[in-house]
Amino acid sequence: MKVVRRHIPELDVELERLEAGPVTVTCIPDMANVAWPAKAIFPGLSRSDLESAAKRSPAGTVDPEGETVGLSFNCYVIQTPDYVALIDGGIGNDKERPDRPAWHRRQTRFLDILAAIGVSPEDVGIVINTHLHADHVGWNTRREGEVWRPTFPNARYVVSADELTHWTALHEADPEGQTLHGAFADSVLPIIESVGFETVAPDAEVATGLRLQPAPGHSPGMVVVSLATGEGEVLFLADAVHHQLQLGDDSIVCKFCEDPEQARKTRLGLLANAAAGNTVLAPYHFPAPVFGRLKAEGASFRFHPLDFAEAGEPAN
Numbered sequence: 001m002k003v004v005r006r007h008i009p010e011l012d013v014e015l016e017r018l019e020a021g022p023v024t025v026t027c028i029p030d031m032a033n034v035a036w037p038a039k040a041i042f043p044g045l046s047r048s049d050l051e052s053a054a055k056r057s058p059a060g061t062v063d064p065e066g067e068t069v070g071l072s073f074n075c076y077v078i079q080t081p082d083y084v085a086l087i088d089g090g091i092g093n094d095k096e097r098p099d100r101p102a103w104h105r106r107q108t109r110f111l112d113i114l115a116a117i118g119v120s121p122e123d124v125g126i127v128i129n130t131h132l133h134a135d136h137v138g139w140n141t142r143r144e145g146e147v148w149r150p151t152f153p154n155a156r157y158v159v160s161a162d163e164l165t166h167w168t169a170l171h172e173a174d175p176e177g178q179t180l181h182g183a184f185a186d187s188v189l190p191i192i193e194s195v196g197f198e199t200v201a202p203d204a205e206v207a208t209g210l211r212l213q214p215a216p217g218h219s220p221g222m223v224v225v226s227l228a229t230g231e232g233e234v235l236f237l238a239d240a241v242h243h244q245l246q247l248g249d250d251s252i253v254c255k256f257c258e259d260p261e262q263a264r265k266t267r268l269g270l271l272a273n274a275a276a277g278n279t280v281l282a283p284y285h286f287p288a289p290v291f292g293r294l295k296a297e298g299a300s301f302r303f304h305p306l307d308f309a310e311a312g313e314p315a316n
């Protein structure tokens with residue numbers, strides 16, 4: 001496998017693309033490397049915790065002075081000879097998120113970036129929501145006038161049955177309650193009411209070589225996604241890990257995990273398997289470089305980004 005970096009000047013974006021024979025995986029961050037207040041995601045971390053985390057994390061991803069951590073929101077586009085799939089859907093445009101200012105009424109060029117890699121919304125055959133949090137479902141829909149419509153009209157929208165059942169029950173108990181900061185109403189319900197979700201078991205094979213794996217804890221029905229290529233496995237980590245600093249200290253749990261102890265167990269199991277199996281990881285929230293492998297170091301892990309090849313010709 002190799003990773004190619006491609007700069008698209010007209011969109012002011014640099015994309016990383018993993019190539020494995022006829023299969024490519026392109027990372028499109030819906031938000032890239034935002035300095036997030038550390039306490040807003042890892043409330044237990046003191047200033048000195050952040051100082052030691054900065055020493056074992058990639059340069060620039062932890063700022064102990066400003067008490068921030070770098071977070072991206074990475075959507076992944078898989079292109080194979082048989083299908084185009086999108087793993088997770090970012091924050092989306094035009095969404096009303098008054099209690100999440102960074103996500104409120106965004107205007108990004110996500111669809112232009114998709115077009116630049118040769119993919120139209122109609123080409124996407126599979127959308128997988130690893131879980132239904134607001135920062136993973138945004139591009140499920142786009143606004144047309146006052147109506148939210150599926151962004152990818154020909155796609156199978158795939159979600160684990162447990163996850164959809166959980167959030168649907170919360171929404172139905174309080175329909176005006178802004179479930180998922182409003183994302184249930186504008187990014188989940190419009191799919192249910194139009195093309196429908198394909199609800200599956202948490203270990204379902206979605207397409208040849210593309211399989212879900214249960215990863216509960218952060219959200220009740222969260223899954224990670226495994227892609228088998230002729231050159232090895234790629235694992236889309238969703239929110240099993242939020243930041244590199246967690247690789248060195250398994251007690252650091254994100255504030256948004258529903259069941260922190262289960263989330264910790266899920267994370268350790270996935271990381272140990274990925275290190276043992278030489279799996280290439282595609283993390284949702286790590287800033288670039290995103291594709292890498294893990295090495296176990298005692299009780300912790302270190303993330304080693306894959307080397308970059310020379311910039312290739314444009315991907316089409």
Ligand SMILES: [Zn+2]
Nearest residue numbers: 131133218239
């Ligand atoms: Zn989440």
